[in-house]
Amino acid sequence: MKTILSIQRLSKRYGKIQAIKDLSLKVEQGQIFGILGPNGSGKTTTLSILLDLIKSDQGSFEWFGEPAHYELRKRIGSVIESPNFYPYLSAATNLRLVAAIKESGADDIDRVLQLTGLEQRKDTKFKTFSFGMKQRLAIASALLGKPDVLILDEPTNGLDPQGIVQIRELIMMIAREGTTILLASHLLDEVQKICTHVAVLSKGIKLFDGKVSEVLAVSDSFELAGDDMEKLLKVIREHPAYQSHQVNNSFIQVYFKEKVLPGALNNWLFSQGVILSHLSERKRSLEQHFLELLQNNQ
Amino acid sequence: MIRLLKIEWTKIKTYKVFWILSGLYFVFLALGIIMAEFMINNMIDNMNKHLPIPVPHVNIYFFPEVWQNITFFASIRYVLLFPAILVIILITNEFTHKTIRQNVVNGLSKTEFLLSKLYMILLISIIITVFVTISALIIGISHTSDITAGMVTDKLVFIPGFFITILTIMLYAFFFGFIFRNTGLSIALFTLYTLIIEPVFYYFLKSPLVFKNDISTYLPVNAVLRVTEYPAIPVLKKMMGLNLQDTVTMGAALIPLLYATLMVAIVFRTLIKKDL
Known part of the structure; x- marks a missing residue:
C-alpha cells in the first residue's frame, strides 16, 4: 500500500503551550484517517503544519513520499477552519480562482458545485451564503481537480443535523471513489461513523492510533x-x-x-x-x- | 508570471470596490490634466490683483514641456494616494478574509503570492503610465503648432520618471499593507505618513538648526515626489528666478527605487518567516 502521508516526531510550541509533541503518524492510501481529540488537543496545529501555514519547531513530514513542497499541496484538497473565500466574488469565481491556483482546469467546477448542491447558487456572491452553504462551498473547493487526499478540519462544525448528514454522506461517497481522507474532529461519533483509522490526540500527544474497529470498538x-x-x-x-x-x-x-x-x-x-x-x-x-x-x- | 497575473485578474475582475476606485482615479487624473492650465492661470489672475505689472497667462501644454507638466500634475501627493490606497485594499483584503491562508493551502507558495501582488503593481503602473503618456501626446499635439520629432522626444524622459514615481509609491503601499495587514489601519497610517508625518519631518530637517546638510529631500515619499518635482513654466521661471528642473536625473530616480527595494525585501523576509 502506498504511503500518502508520514509524519516523524513533529513538535510545535506556542510560548508556554506545547501544541503538539513528538507526533508521528502514517496515513496509507485509501484510508479515512481520523484525528480525534478534544478542543485544544493540537489537531488544527497539526493540519496547519502539514499545509505549510505554520512552521514546526521539530520533526518532519512527507506527502506522497516526498519532502513537503508547495507543488504537492495542489494534489491535496483542504477545508481548514472556517471557509475562507472572497466575499465579494461569486461562488463560481471563487472556485475558478482555486482552480487557477491548483492548475487543475476550470472544467471541473460544475461537477463539484453539483456534488455539493450549489449549482443553483453559483453566480451568487459568497457573502450572501448561509453558513451551511459556505461550508459546502469549502468542500466543493477542496474537491476541485480530484485531489489524491482530502483534509477536513471539523467539516460538520456549526451545521444543522440535516447538513451534518449530507456532509457525512458526501465524505463517504468520496472515500468510496478511492480518495484518501484525513479528518480532524472532536466528535467521537463522527470519527466512528466515517473513519477507518484513527489517532487519538490529547494535549498534543498521540495516545493511540490504529483501526477504528480496534481502538474505539472495545466499548x-x-x-x-x-x-x-x-x-x-x-x-x-x-x-x-x-x-x-x-x-x-x-x-x-x-x-x-x-x-x-x-x-x-x-x-x-x-x-x-x-x-x-x-x-x-x-x-x-x-x-x-x-x-x-x-x-x-x- | 502570466498564471499569477491571471489569478490576480480573477480576484479583481468582478470586485466592485476596485473598479469604482480605479474609475474615480482616472476621472480625477484626466480632470487634473485637463484643468491644470486653467488652474494655474486662475492663480495668476488672483496674483495679478495685487501686482502693479500683471503676469501674462501661461501655456503649459506644448511640446516638449507638456511631458514635464503633465507628469508633474499626475504625481501630486494627493493624486498618488489613490493607486496606493487601491494596492493597500487589495493586499489587506487577503488578510481580512484569510484568503492568503487559503491561497497557500491550495498550493500557492508564499513567494508566488508576493510575486502575484508585485506583478499586479507593475501592470497597474504600466497602465497608468500609458494613460498619462497618451493624454500628454494628445494634449501636446493639439496645443503645439509646427511640431517636429525633436520637440516630441525632448523631455520624454519624464515618462519613465513618472513610471518610477507611480511604481515606487505603490510599492510603499505594498509594504504598508503587508506589515499592518489591516485595511483601515494601513490606509490611515499611509495617508497620515504621506500627508502629515513626513511633511512635518521634512520642515524639521530642513531648518538649519537641526542639520548642517539638508537631508530632507531623502525622506521616502519626498524622494518619490522629487522625481518630477517642478512643472516647466518658462514665464514663472524667469520671473521668480528659480533654478527649476528640466530633466529627470538618475540620482533622483534611484533613491525611491532603493527605498522600494528595501521595503519589498523586508516584506519577503517577514512573510516567509512568519506563520500565516
Whole structure:
C-alpha cells in the first residue's frame, strides 16, 4: 500500500503551550484517517503544519513520499477552519480562482458545485451564503481537480443535523471513489461513523492510533462477582486483555483493552479456578469510552 | 508570471470596490490634466490683483514641456494616494478574509503570492503610465503648432520618471499593507505618513538648526515626489528666478527605487518567516 502521508516526531510550541509533541503518524492510501481529540488537543496545529501555514519547531513530514513542497499541496484538497473565500466574488469565481491556483482546469467546477448542491447558487456572491452553504462551498473547493487526499478540519462544525448528514454522506461517497481522507474532529461519533483509522490526540500527544474497529470498538465492560472476590480480583488482572477495574459494592467492574466475549471470559476464569456467581456485560457509550481513553493517559 | 497575473485578474475582475476606485482615479487624473492650465492661470489672475505689472497667462501644454507638466500634475501627493490606497485594499483584503491562508493551502507558495501582488503593481503602473503618456501626446499635439520629432522626444524622459514615481509609491503601499495587514489601519497610517508625518519631518530637517546638510529631500515619499518635482513654466521661471528642473536625473530616480527595494525585501523576509 502506498504511503500518502508520514509524519516523524513533529513538535510545535506556542510560548508556554506545547501544541503538539513528538507526533508521528502514517496515513496509507485509501484510508479515512481520523484525528480525534478534544478542543485544544493540537489537531488544527497539526493540519496547519502539514499545509505549510505554520512552521514546526521539530520533526518532519512527507506527502506522497516526498519532502513537503508547495507543488504537492495542489494534489491535496483542504477545508481548514472556517471557509475562507472572497466575499465579494461569486461562488463560481471563487472556485475558478482555486482552480487557477491548483492548475487543475476550470472544467471541473460544475461537477463539484453539483456534488455539493450549489449549482443553483453559483453566480451568487459568497457573502450572501448561509453558513451551511459556505461550508459546502469549502468542500466543493477542496474537491476541485480530484485531489489524491482530502483534509477536513471539523467539516460538520456549526451545521444543522440535516447538513451534518449530507456532509457525512458526501465524505463517504468520496472515500468510496478511492480518495484518501484525513479528518480532524472532536466528535467521537463522527470519527466512528466515517473513519477507518484513527489517532487519538490529547494535549498534543498521540495516545493511540490504529483501526477504528480496534481502538474505539472495545466499548464493553463486565460486572463480575464470585464466591471468592479476592481471588477473582487477583486472577482477573492476569487476563491478557485486562485494562482496568473498579470495585463496587457487590461486584467488580472490569474493562478490557479489546473485545472479550462473555462465554470466553467465563471459560477462562473457570480454567483459572474462579467460579463466578454473577457475570453481566455492560455496554458503555462511546463518549464514555473516549473520556476513559483520555483519562487513563493523563 | 502570466498564471499569477491571471489569478490576480480573477480576484479583481468582478470586485466592485476596485473598479469604482480605479474609475474615480482616472476621472480625477484626466480632470487634473485637463484643468491644470486653467488652474494655474486662475492663480495668476488672483496674483495679478495685487501686482502693479500683471503676469501674462501661461501655456503649459506644448511640446516638449507638456511631458514635464503633465507628469508633474499626475504625481501630486494627493493624486498618488489613490493607486496606493487601491494596492493597500487589495493586499489587506487577503488578510481580512484569510484568503492568503487559503491561497497557500491550495498550493500557492508564499513567494508566488508576493510575486502575484508585485506583478499586479507593475501592470497597474504600466497602465497608468500609458494613460498619462497618451493624454500628454494628445494634449501636446493639439496645443503645439509646427511640431517636429525633436520637440516630441525632448523631455520624454519624464515618462519613465513618472513610471518610477507611480511604481515606487505603490510599492510603499505594498509594504504598508503587508506589515499592518489591516485595511483601515494601513490606509490611515499611509495617508497620515504621506500627508502629515513626513511633511512635518521634512520642515524639521530642513531648518538649519537641526542639520548642517539638508537631508530632507531623502525622506521616502519626498524622494518619490522629487522625481518630477517642478512643472516647466518658462514665464514663472524667469520671473521668480528659480533654478527649476528640466530633466529627470538618475540620482533622483534611484533613491525611491532603493527605498522600494528595501521595503519589498523586508516584506519577503517577514512573510516567509512568519506563520500565516
